Amino acid sequence: MTAFARPGSGAQAMCSPVETALLRLEEEFLTALARINKHVLQPLLVPAPEPLDVQGRECRQLLQQLQGSTQQLQKTTEESLRSLRKRLRLPDTVGLESLKLLCNAGGVLQVHMEYIECYTSCMVVQAFQKAVKWRPSEYWQDKQKELRLLLRGVGSEGPVGTALAQALRQLLTHHVQQYVRHLLSLRDTTGEGHPARELVVHAAALFEDLQSFMRQALDQAAATQALWRSLDCELRDALCTPARRLLQDSEEIFVMVSPLWADRVLLFNDVLILLQGHSVHSSHSFDLKLVWVEPEQDRCMVYLLTPEEEFYFYCKKSRDQVVWRQKVTQAVCQALREKKDFPVLGAGQEASETPACRTAVYTFRAEGHLRQATYDGKWWRARPHGQGTLKWPDGRNHVGTFCQGVEHGFGVLLVPQASEDKFDCYKCHWLEGSMCGYGICEYSTEKVYKGYFRAGMRHGFGVLEITPQASQPSRYTGHWERGLRSGYGVQEDGDRGERYIGMWRADQRHGPGVMVTQAGVCYQGTFQADKMVGPGILLYEDDSLYEGTFTRDLILTGKGKITFLNGFTLQGSFSHGTRTGLHVQGELDTAALPPDPGSTYKRQLGLGAFPVESRWQGVYGPFRDFVSAGCPGDRQEALLGFHMQSLKELRESQEDLCCERTPLEDSVDRMEDVLEELLQHREPEALQQCLRKALSSSLHPLGKLVRMLMMTFQATYAGIGANKHLQELAQEEVKQHARELWAAYRGLLQVALQRKGQALEEEEDAEKRDQQVYGLMLPLMLPSFYSELFTLYMLLHEKEDSLYIRGITNFSLFSDTKLLEFLDVQKHLWPKDLKLTSNQRHSLVKDKCFLSATECLQKILATMNPWEKLEVLERTCGEIEATVSRVLGQEHKLPMDDLLPLLIYVVSRAGIQHLGAEIHLIRDMMEPIRTGGLYDFLLTALESCYQHIQRDEMRRLPSH
Template identity: 30%
Template sequence: DALRTPVRRLIRESRTHPITLVNSGRFSSHWFIILTDVLVHVSGSSNHVTYPLATIWVEPMQDSDNIQTKNGLSLTMPEETMTLACPTAGDKMEWLVALQSAIRHALLIDDVGSSSSGRTTPPLVRSASYTFTKLPHLKDVTYKGAWLCGKMHGEGELNWPDGRVYKGSFRQNQQYGYGSSESFGPNGSTYEGSWKDGKMNGYGILKYANGDVYEGNFQDGQPHGHGTLKRGHFLTSAAHVYVGQWEAGQKCGYGVMDDIVTGEKYMGMWQADARHGQAVLVTLDGLYIEGSFTNNKMTGQCVMLLEDGTSYEGEVAGVGILGGKGLLQFPNGDIIQGTFHGSWSDGIKINATLTKASLTAQSPLSPPTGLSIGHFQQQNGSSGVPAERKWGAIFQQCCSTLGLSPNCTQWTADDSLRAWDQIAAVLNQCKQRTTNDHHIRPKIQHHLSVEIPEILQHIPDYGRNQLNGDEFVKIETYLHMALESEIHPLGKLAAQIGDVYRATYVGVGAHPRLLPHAVSEVHSFVSRVYAFVRLLFPALPEDRAVHLIPNGMYNKILLMTEPSNDHPQELQAVVSANTLLLPVLLPRLYPPLYTLYVLHNQKLDDLYWERLQKWNRQSDSALMNFLGVDPKFFIEEVAPEGSHFPTAVDCLQQLSTTFSPGRKLQVIHQTFQEVSRSVQAHLGADYVMNMDDLFPVFLFVVVRSRIRHLGTEIHLIEDFIDKHVQNGELDVMFTTLEVFLFL
């Protein structure tokens, strides 16, 4: 009576049409009833189980020597399987047809199987709803979605009795692929991202009930690899942002912690969620510390640099706490050497010897005034984490995506082919995913790019065995598209590089003493990305080497060097890791890097700017006379206010709007060309200026261009330009510009 409803009808039952349960007890009784929506199994006198027809898959069994399974039918349900046997082959066929017809009818009633109309058998893949009752981890959980032969497979939704929800992809009864989950209560959370074998695996975003957010990679349900944790809210007692490496849910490896409350930024090694190993720490007060941590406590030797130029090198008992032998040096050069105990805020007990510096001596540790990075590092040294040890997780992730070992020295030609195959697979998978499933990925859709440029949809056949101008242009074009793409493995890597760089050197990280670290990181990024690029295009030169292409074979000048022995009459285009990657990577890194250069060169730039403003108050003729310009070069051109050399001035002003050092050198080169054109237009096309004439004219152009941070521009070029370009005509032009800083 419990099964009676107005819409249910009896289709077939086993008392009239015999069918038995295989391997049942000798004295047990079983009664099978097919109703319009369920299969009922009655065992004994009253116990019964109902199976929704929409989630039953029935298959005829092959006849065998086993008498029990002769004329048998195999039934598969979400939580169990069942084998039934009929007396004759005819009975078997009648039961099979009855079951299949009832299943088709049930699917049509649920309005999820209309596409199967006209089929003689129900579809193996279907959509249906089912509530689990037996599986321990899914008891009382309701699933609605796609099935394949009794398994959750495809897109679907799980709902737990306590309110937990999962929506996304399944494979063989487990969450697999993209999906989102939500749970409630004090320990509740929401997750959106990749799954594998029922656990969070791959990239995802996890939001905790207390407001904390983790975004990054997961493995076996825990943060693992590279990720970002934002904890607390602004001005709360535990507000901070951590960007770095994780292992099994704990901070481990290199990472950057930005403590919003204390105003400290820690850049160093971690172990088991604790600061442990080499590190650099900067504060809002301008304090810069290099040293070593053990279980969250700074110990041993360290170097402290205060904002006013005071420095301490010696033993410490904590962050900002002096504790032992050391040397304290003041900006005026005075040195105190001995033992120190205490902190800057509470006072320091000193037992030491004071050595007065000469009144005219300059402190070697005074704030740098325009020294190059190489000189700065030589003076101050560095006990921080080497650049090549930073951010290893994001490069390991790229290796994993391309099917490569983390050690690039072991890569072979077979690895190159494998990497190209993996790139093609990733792009094709993303293309299908964004085409078919974009409607279920609203929150992280920005991580996927629907449109894939045509050049990325084919595996290139160039750059493998030889390198000429045309092939280099193709490689350059491909890399530009790849590094700008959000779904290409190299594009994802470039985006992560930009993210971690900004996380490190923005805010408290905008400290002038961090410039050497920032420059080293850029060089390291270029070197490590170039390893992937050269694997894909083996014809490119090795890292730190160059390949010269005659200008006649390359119609787009990047950087030029002097004629070679092979081409004595031609300038050569320099092909290297820097010329290939810096124009693409630097725009992502430029704002924080440029800010550090400005802070580092502030005194030099301020002196230059003060002098520049004074000189710019003069008229053109007065300024040119002051700079010693030959009167024959007093050339008023058709321009506002009849100015001199306006095209050259406009050209040089582009120095501040370009990113790569190669492009900046081109601007300088073009400025000299504009000066020559103006002179030749006035004195004749055959007129050639010598350096004695050109130097004061170029100084006039520099003054009138009013470049605010010329020292910054010059030192940025010095730190990133290839040595092969530091000779010949370009080097003379660059040196001429550099001299102006020290006039």
């Protein structure tokens, strides 16, 4: 008979017999729980008369947890009971959906599951049996009356502890069983249209699942308890934990293990144990979080992978193989979720395979560089793969990316040193377990290396610096081979005040080299095994020249020849005494004429000794390899570098070391954007803007290349290297960088076109290429090198410029009219409104006397682009002609005889500092195609003005 009428009728509010039965069930269960708490748990938790051992303390803790879970179950049952009573008391106003058992079915279920877990943990380790012994047997005899109510239906002949455990199990199973029966009845008697229909159906399904879950949990606990009783004490003590449950035993379903050997296989919910005899030390234990079940390859075999072992289970019957595979797979998946499956995995819910990717912690035991290291991170098929951290007992700490079990990708390694709180820090890209690509290494000895690695050693271009705070600061910028300085490089010795520029082999100076000292002395010669050998050239700051042999400290010794600035020569045998100074036996020649200045103070070193094409191959090489490989995005950071925490920050946070950095944002997509932008900007004007943007960005391959070349340039020519005798060496280098950058752009463009299925057109000829290099690339990249380069030009032409400045100073003392008159400027070209007074220094009329041309010429200082400087010069000459045309009232083209004196006037009034350095830099950096053209003519005219102003007679002007 249904308790509910059709929906909407008044009879719908009536309570059913099922609800009444649920109320009685809750009342009985609540009473039973209170009785258990009072007569079982509280007595068991009374302090023992003697201190407890480890197992005793564990049992007490489990019983305390069970008591807490019991109290929570009591609270939940009371809430359910109140809602039932309210429903029975007010059926007209309180609906069925108000029952806690329905509206909060998930919460009620969770409390029951926690209680089941606590109870089965106590059951596994026999906590009841052990705790009973804490009270004398007389106590339990006195409590027989109270216990009899609990032990109804339970045999009382056995031990008290066992009976108590059985009583709690019976109470629990009966209660859940009655829940399921009443809820199913309620579901069947609740009409389809009833408001609470869905709640009832949901609650009934949940508690059916709970019944299945409880049955499995109790069965597993019983099997586990039986296993512990059957094992030796040593094995039991080593393996037994309250939360561990036996899932499968090879004594029930036989399985053979190979290539490992095992007498018995035990599958628990957290580990897989291969027992070999009765010794725990000869057994193998595998954490299930680190067990992978390979896809089925053989009907009778189950292949298993672990971090250090690979083995398989062999079953005689295919159905046995299915059971083991299913059980292991299910156990692994459950261990990874860190909780039991609910509902219990059954038909249609079996885990088909174990996750290939997961996160876990493991300490390696096998021999190898990972021995004793603890890895915490991501795994893929039993190998570290992805982001993770390695920690060794000796304090080494590596965090980064792994691939198939080895360091691969970006990573940071801290290596402790003997001194307290001292670490070597390696921030680098790794390839198959070794440093490879760009890296930054900061050592505890205050050394810092920034550069490329191969197979764990410095290889390619790199900078090794001993910080200025060290007692002997130094810096090497150059090429490395297998960890040693080899090839072209620059070494600065801060302690000796020297800079060596030249060739290296096996960490020693070997081959041609140039030595520059802080005192301005320069040496060029040959080195072998770090020592000067054979004759060399020594240039002093006053431009005296010595050719011969000398010591490492640049002291003259042996045969040689000195050429002084005045042309005198001293040739003979030189020696040096500690107290007596330099001794010379030879011939002094004073008859020679003074040499041409161009052959003395403009002597250049290094030319021909180091071919410009081979100087910085370690910088160009990685870029070429990157382009040849098709610009893969995953290699971009290894090429271009990164920004990382400082070593100090890493030392302070080494316990929580991480490899966070500022990398190229999504390098694969970024590289696609770079190549696409090059494709979209190929027209001359657009290309210029595109290249300007690229060269100014440190995240662009071309921009990064420029910055590395800037670093080499500064290391060579800044500071001690700012020596006038290196000017042509630097000029060669800048031009070569422009050629290499143009080739780099062409390489990137070729990759971009290949990705579109197109081909790059070959450049027509060398002249066309030079036009692009000198007309486009050189002006764009020159500002990056301008400061150091122009300094060398200034030093080289310092004497010329000093004479020029003295001439400018003399010219400034004269009025416009006096100067125009002195320069033989024809008077019909003078502005007509000049006041021809002898004491007038400047024109009183604005925009007259070529003021616009003077201001135009001064703009030559506002740009570093040689092409733009030439355009300024062209506009200056245009302004001069425009001024003359206004004076004459008609268009007038000035012949050179008239233009040159007017240009001298404008140059003198512009007062440009270091004009000689400006002229020579422009001429050296001009496009070859412009040689002999208009701009070459104008630059020659400007150079004539410069030379005219510095002549001796110009400094002996008549008094004004």
